[in-house]
Amino acid sequence: MESTFRTENLSVFYGKYEAVKNISLDFPDQSVTALIGPSGCGKSTFLRSLNRMNDEISQATIKGKIWIEGQDINAPDTDVIKLRQKIGMVWQKPNPFYKSIYENIAFGPKYHGIKNKSMLDEIVESSLRKAALWDEVKDRLKQSALSLSGGQQQRLCIARALSVNPGILLLDEPASALDPVSTSKVEELIIELKRELSIVIVTHNMQQAARISDYTAYFYLGTLMEHGDTELIFTNPVNATTQEYISGRFG
Numbered sequence: 001m002e003s004t005f006r007t008e009n010l011s012v013f014y015g016k017y018e019a020v021k022n023i024s025l026d027f028p029d030q031s032v033t034a035l036i037g038p039s040g041c042g043k044s045t046f047l048r049s050l051n052r053m054n055d056e057i058s059q060a061t062i063k064g065k066i067w068i069e070g071q072d073i074n075a076p077d078t079d080v081i082k083l084r085q086k087i088g089m090v091w092q093k094p095n096p097f098y099k100s101i102y103e104n105i106a107f108g109p110k111y112h113g114i115k116n117k118s119m120l121d122e123i124v125e126s127s128l129r130k131a132a133l134w135d136e137v138k139d140r141l142k143q144s145a146l147s148l149s150g151g152q153q154q155r156l157c158i159a160r161a162l163s164v165n166p167g168i169l170l171l172d173e174p175a176s177a178l179d180p181v182s183t184s185k186v187e188e189l190i191i192e193l194k195r196e197l198s199i200v201i202v203t204h205n206m207q208q209a210a211r212i213s214d215y216t217a218y219f220y221l222g223t224l225m226e227h228g229d230t231e232l233i234f235t236n237p238v239n240a241t242t243q244e245y246i247s248g249r250f251g
């Protein structure tokens with residue numbers, strides 16, 4: 001069965017330069033797909049195109065299709081704000097708003113029209129619980145989000161993405177700026193969240209990809225060299241360059 005979220009012959013260009021070349025990939029529900037590959041091979045470009053973040057880059061154009069629930073996300077009538085509600089994104093560096101912990105989470109739901117205070121309270125609590133942060137912050141919701149540690153800020157950003165109930169979460173190296181304890185919290189969180197979501201994560205950390213992902217896609221020079229079950233890719237890759245990359249012999 002085809003996944004509800006997939007790319008079909010997707011290419012992404014910066015001007016004439018083709019950074020992502022003709023990639024067809026599907027992202028099954030309730031699973032984690034890791035995008036791996038050497039620096040500059042197009043992982044982030046590909047990831048950003050999945051919720052149209054490349055729209056912000058004037059020279060970026062795409063060819064091919066990205067489908068979600070039978071809709072072409074680049075169709076002219078797509079509401080990009082609603083699209084990003086369905087497909088949340090968390091970046092490498094935590095980027096909380098200069099607002100309180102509570103307001104960071106309530107911002108999205110308010111933007112989408114929820115005004116009722118008790119409803120907002122509920123969303124704030126459930127999002128922070130899902131992001132495994134509630135117990136650490138429940139007594140300081142009015143404090144600035146910037147008073148949190150880096151690892152807490154990253155889980156706050158994940159909670160913020162979850163507050164609008166996305167079905168898909170895109171993570172661009174979400175733990176690369178974190179210490180090992182915070183990294184393992186974020187990894188546990190990803191494994192927990194996939195019960196409800198489809199997650200796509202860019203990571204340079206091979207152990208992390210092996211630990212948390214169900215599927216792995218190996219990118220090289222803008223092309224998809226190999227894609228399949230993480231266990232198979234890590235134990236018996238078909239491609240010699242995949243083998244070299246995951247064993248640390250290049251990249």
Ligand SMILES: Nc1ncnc2c1ncn2[C@@H]1O[C@H](COP(=O)(O)OP(=O)(O)OP(=O)(O)O)[C@@H](O)[C@H]1O
Pocket residue numbers: 014019037038039040041042043044045046057
């Ligand atoms: N805004 C941009 N304008 C022009 N070229 C870009 C832009 N962003 C990325 N590129 C180029 O596109 C190619 C792919 O970059 P991208 O950041 O997607 O790779 P990556 O695999 O995510 O790399 P890394 O692992 O280092 O983050 C690179 O050659 C890069 O220089």
